[in-house]
Amino acid sequence: MNILETVSLKPYNTFRVDAVSRYFTRIQKLEDVQNLARWYQHSKTPVLFVGGGSNLLFKEDYPGLVAHCELSGKTCLYADESARYIRAGAGENWHDFVRWTIDQGYAGLENLSLIPGTVGAAPVQNIGAYGVELVDYFYSLDAVDMQTGEVCQFDVQDCQFSYRDSFFKSIQPGRYFITAVTFRLPKQPEWKLDYAGLQGQLDDHQISARRVSDLVSDIRRSKLPDPAVMGNAGSFFKNPVLEEKVWLEIRARFPEVPGYPQKEEGLIKTSAAWLIDQCGLKGYRVGAAGVSEQHALVLVNHGGATGKHIWSIAETLIRAVEDRFSVTLEPEPRVIG
Ligand SMILES: Cc1cc2nc3c(=O)[nH]c(=O)nc-3n(C[C@H](O)[C@H](O)[C@H](O)COP(=O)(O)OP(=O)(O)OC[C@H]3O[C@@H](n4cnc5c(N)ncnc54)[C@H](O)[C@@H]3O)c2cc1C
16 A cells, blocks of 8 residues: 655545645555555554545545545446346446446436546435435445454445435444445336426437436536536535424425425425525625535635635525524535544
């Protein structure tokens, strides 16, 4: 394991914040992960796993070791009567992997096209978009326990997936280095086209995984700022899931408040973007940090902002939404520092 010292993390986070990591290493094979676990147990230095850095905000320099996941490989493990089981290395680019499955003729992941980042980070927050979540096609994952060096396998129950959350994000963050993920893709496609934006866009005879992927990609490009052009981490806040009573109180004062009943009875999800927009903060900017003019949920680095600048914008949004709606916004990315 080759450990570098004092490495800029600017190329490793999509906010393009120029934080520095005290130590840095690349994880390219399983042996590297086991060496990392040994190093961690011996040195007791904090370790942060990083894939594409598209769900991270570095408020300050990182005092430990950043382990950049570069584990590659993708293959169809086997097929049964109803599905194919596809395994990908954690360092594979998520969108390239989705397109590869489509090229092989496997449908399922098309609604999750163009989400930045890596395969290994996708289960961490149970990525979701356009009516589909990773959990819908997840089968199992392999990981290494940093505390013991043991190789473990997690099935869907073990992962405790929920809305933008999992065991790896909120219960044991940073303990397990995910090395590979296996997906179960049904042989009979199950198109999910009832989500706003996709509805009525494709005729029945036009539907294919490639077309859905292209459509989702076009919509995403038109709605979200491209991190390669303007630093951002996508949605900065989760959509709040409220008790119905609380949501009804808000609706009594703001009749247009969006509300989406959840599977769990008595819970309503509302739109964080709508709440921020109502506070007049879309496009809000202080120096180089601000809120996107395209999307009220996306915080942006116009160039040269620090993580602290971006976090201060986040705090302004949290306070404004609390004051107006008594709802507390919860950040979606992991905030370091
Ligand atoms: C423009 C844009 C649009 C986005 N749209 C969406 C969207 O529609 N839906 C959605 O859900 N997300 C979205 N995101 C957020 C982000 O793309 C996803 O959360 C993605 O899965 C993060 O992948 P990453 O490799 O960049 O993770 P990173 O940012 O590198 O890491 C995220 C978290 O995962 C952990 N992690 C990373 N790799 C591993 C590993 N191998 N083992 C264990 N833990 C690991 C990290 O420690 C960290 O806690 C968007 C982001 C951007 C910039």
